[in-house]
Amino acid sequence: MAGRDHHQLVANNENHMVNSAFISEEMPSSLALSSTITATASGIFDMISCDQSSGGGYDQKGSLGFMDLLDIHSDFGSSLFEWHQNPIVPQHQRPVLPSPSSSNVLESSEVLNNPATPNSSSISSSSNEAENSAQGNKLDGDREEEEKNQDKTKKQSLKPKKKNQKKQREPRFAFMTKSEVDQLDDGYRWRKYGQKAVKNSPYPRSYYRCTTAGCGVKKTVERSRDDPSVVVTTYEGQHTHSCPITPRGSIGILSNPSGFGAATSSFVVPQPHHQCQQHQHAFMYSLSPSLNISTSAGSNFNPAPLSSSFLQERVSTSSPSSASLLSDDQGLLQDIVPSQMRKEPKQE
DNA sequence: CGTTTTTGACCCGCGC
DNA sequence: GCGCGGGTCAAAAACG
Numbered sequence: 001m002a003g004r005d006h007h008q009l010v011a012n013n014e015n016h017m018v019n020s021a022f023i024s025e026e027m028p029s030s031l032a033l034s035s036t037i038t039a040t041a042s043g044i045f046d047m048i049s050c051d052q053s054s055g056g057g058y059d060q061k062g063s064l065g066f067m068d069l070l071d072i073h074s075d076f077g078s079s080l081f082e083w084h085q086n087p088i089v090p091q092h093q094r095p096v097l098p099s100p101s102s103s104n105v106l107e108s109s110e111v112l113n114n115p116a117t118p119n120s121s122s123i124s125s126s127s128n129e130a131e132n133s134a135q136g137n138k139l140d141g142d143r144e145e146e147e148k149n150q151d152k153t154k155k156q157s158l159k160p161k162k163k164n165q166k167k168q169r170e171p172r173f174a175f176m177t178k179s180e181v182d183q184l185d186d187g188y189r190w191r192k193y194g195q196k197a198v199k200n201s202p203y204p205r206s207y208y209r210c211t212t213a214g215c216g217v218k219k220t221v222e223r224s225r226d227d228p229s230v231v232v233t234t235y236e237g238q239h240t241h242s243c244p245i246t247p248r249g250s251i252g253i254l255s256n257p258s259g260f261g262a263a264t265s266s267f268v269v270p271q272p273h274h275q276c277q278q279h280q281h282a283f284m285y286s287l288s289p290s291l292n293i294s295t296s297a298g299s300n301f302n303p304a305p306l307s308s309s310f311l312q313e314r315v316s317t318s319s320p321s322s323a324s325l326l327s328d329d330q331g332l333l334q335d336i337v338p339s340q341m342r343k344e345p346k347q348e
Numbered sequence: 349c350g351t352t353t354t355t356g357a358c359c360c361g362c363g364c
Numbered sequence: 365g366c367g368c369g370g371g372t373c374a375a376a377a378a379c380g
Contacts (some may be wrong), residue, residue, distance in 0.1 A: 191351085191352060192352070192353055193373075194354090194371070195353090195354075195355075196369085196370065196372095197369095198370085199368085199369060205371095207371070207372075209372095211351090211352090
């Protein structure tokens with residue numbers, strides 16, 4: 001792994017061949033619901049383009065981590081409206097880059113636990129999420145611990161778990177990237193704690209946990225069954241620390257200590273750094289030649305509705321039913337564009 | 349030797 | 365209640 005993860009964020013653009021998908025587990029049904037944000041897409045796209053052409057933020061640092069990209073994503077999520085309203089921002093002026101948007105992001109939240117009701121799902125889920133997020137920051141630590149304890153208890157005692165109290169899951173968001181390697185280097189250190197075969201997919205899903213003490217962020221990585229070159233990464237939780245590798249602000253948006261979840265603002269992802277560079281590469285590549293970046297922002301963390309919609313929208317572009325995206329990534333995948341891939345040194 | 353990965357077993361939630 | 369699928373644990377193995 002060293003050295004080479006070729007990750008490519010793919011984006012989907014109307015004009016370009018890119019597609020990205022956002023998947024949100026969190027609001028499966030919600031996807032369908034949100035409003036549409038068409039302009040956004042283009043806006044984002046623009047941003048991306050700009051960056052790329054101007055070399056924007058990415059270059060400056062020379063390293064945009066994957067997560068950085070994500071940041072952007074998140075950013076989108078929070079600022080989608082803005083974008084939407086002002087889709088046209090001089091890209092060159094935008095410090096923030098388009099980011100991870102490029103990859104397909106799937107945002108999700110606890111759909112699993114909250115079988116949300118179709119209608120309320122978006123809202124309720126969001127609100128819940130919001131609440132969680134809101135508390136999240138504060139609770140991060142406590143919550144984390146609590147969860148851990150819970151887990152332990154759960155395991156150790158195996159029964160303590162109360163039936164009613166469903167364990168709450170952290171907000172999650174997923175994104176798709178084209179990569180040869182399964183694991184994206186996002187600047188954080190992850191420890192693999194499990195792998196499971198996924199139904200209807202020849203590819204297994206790997207489970208990773210942030211190795212930083214006290215940080216309960218988890219992520220799962222799996223390849224798309226439809227397009228093996230696409231890796232779907234789902235992050236869950238908020239980092240309670242900054243990027244271990246190189247704490248730095250990412251482009252523009254900064255994350256709060258808790259990492260991506262700032263409920264309010266964009267969900268920011270911790271700033272990965274070291275890997276970033278590599279990613280950046282990939283990123284750049286894709287940008288230039290074919291411009292593939294798509295983004296989606298979503299975040300359960302925040303005002304997800306937007307993101308969702310956004311996502312949805314994007315997705316819909318490529319596939320008829322956005323809803324299906326969540327459960328089925330086909331739509332997402334199909335949009336993905338091949339680009340260059342990079343291998344990065346194993347971040348772990 | 350410490351850390352990470354592998355992997356089978358176990359637990360839990362959900363749908364039938 | 366049962367089976368299925370997802371998620372996690374933890375011991376053993378691998379790795380650096």
